Amino acid sequence: MTKALPPPTDSRRARAGGRGFATFDDPADALLTDAQGNPDFAAIQRSDDFRELRKRIAIFVLPATTAFLAWYLGYVALSAYAPEFMATPVLGVLNTGLLLGLLQFASTIALTLGYARYARRRLDPQVTAVRALTAEDEERG
């Protein structure tokens, strides 16, 4: 799998003091690490890049999870408490219940692929950006 590159505007430099332009004299200590080079997790947790990552995850996962839980539990409740409705024929012998059941399969596949695509495009690059705050990817070449 190809590794996503960090976004062209290096937000880390831009943020450090709000200078806008990075010069070669910039100290390397923009890294959020302690003296031994270990990541400073509390600082990372407070960083804008990490907050952005958390926000992007929440924007997708919260509504998606709520929606699929409601859709599945609603389907189960309809099967248990509205069997007459679920028995209504729609296409030949295919009734509402079977059709909604097949739709559950379809929606699961669609949401799975949707999440995979969203993660690849919006989450993975942001993870790379957060990881760039540390020496994580450098020390191992």
Next chain:
Amino acid sequence: MGGNTTVNLVVFGVFVLLTLFVVYRAGSRNATASDYYAAGSSFTGRQNGIALSGDFLSAASFLGISGSIAVNGYDGFLYSIGWVVSWLLGLMIISERLRNTGRFTLGDVLAYRMRQRPVRAAAANVTLVISLFYMVAQMAGAGALMALLLDVHTKGAQAVVIAVVGVVMVLYVLLGGMKGTTWVQIIKGVLLLMCVSLITVFLLGKFGFSLSAILETATRQTPLGERVLEPGVRYGGSPLARLDFISLALALLLGTASLPHVLMRFYTVPNAREARRSVVWATGLMATFYLCTLVIGFGALALVGSDAIAQAPGGENSAAPLLAFEVGGAVLLGVVSAVAFATILAVVAGLTLTASASFAHDVYANVIKHGKADPRSEVRVARLTAVVVGLLSILGGIAANGQNVAFLVALAFALAASANLPTIIYSMFWKRFNTNGTLWSLYGGMASCIVLIAFSPAVSGSPSSILPDVDFQWFPLGNPGLVSIPFSFLCGWLGTLLSKEQADPVKQAEMEVRSLTGIGSGLR
């Protein structure tokens, strides 16, 4: 059933020898703990996705669901929907975070920011209990299945079959560790999917590629008529039966992705992206599989008929084998039987490995040796545990043989949904969650499940109970999830608030950052 016992035995023998050879080759360098527990995290997302479906799809899924669809129609289909939808939870909430945070077991994750020893002990207890219940159900199922497929009807001969299954599964684990076991899952997953999709394509072809035609023929082959396509055959009627059904659906939804042997699979890939890919693959494969069982179930009803299925030895479970014999004769029956046999072997091997990892890594290395165990002795303990777990499950399987142990499977899912899932959710998303809360939700979820099932109609007080002659039941539902899952969430919340212990903000930051980005885990 008209099958040829010799053909079946030969096919089984070939499968066992072949897989043992693969396992031996794959696992000959199981030197380190990481090799034994997590196959050195060397599998790709696609391989692990196939292995995940191999690990998860038990004989209960294959024979049980297709049979249940053949007999109960729509209500059988409902199971498979729960099992497919539940993978979304594994995809979006669990897999990536678990891969980033832990190394080998669920205990790694739950104990991450808590006091190590009590939390690891609790996580291991829950894992061992779930694994043993699930394994006993699978082993007892193996006895019943072999009665059906090999025509062995005496209890003694079935006990021998169960013992053979147990010995082969322990051999897989000892020889192959996680790497060998994963290859068994992959082989079995591919065989199972090929088998069901071929039968499905054949059936569809026979009915002019029209699902409606199959459904319509099916309705004419059962006294239920059109009702077989409608909800309520199995779970309809009384308000309690409907509530029981909701409870089951909840446990399937929340339990699947928190089963210990499923969780452990996420450690066999190198990073979170591959963990995500494995769930994507697994979801696709399982959706395909369950769509096939829908066709196979109704196809069996259409071609074999409900009377023949009900009268066959093994009842519901015989629907798919009967169909195979009907459309492909003794050879196809032999193939289907071998696939079912492979399915049982692979699932119990995965469970044995999980149980042994949990005991050796959490209990031995971290609780007994305070995290200072020599990795070699840790692996030795894991192997020894695998042997003990194997023996226990053989004995349990023989004891439970012939009993109606389907409730044990439901119990395993309810346990995973009540003990594991709330604790995982809290420890990942609730900053204040502390050691006390972790222990309360793990033990509260587990105890409530076991107590409720012990006093449910599955154990006593009804003709289909394990103990039909005594009556100490007071909990009316066969599935405890509806009560035990909220109860466990409540326990975790109360346990946290009632303890003076403050959550460690430094470890919380570390866990949150690490779970979302992998920073600090050495993964990339």
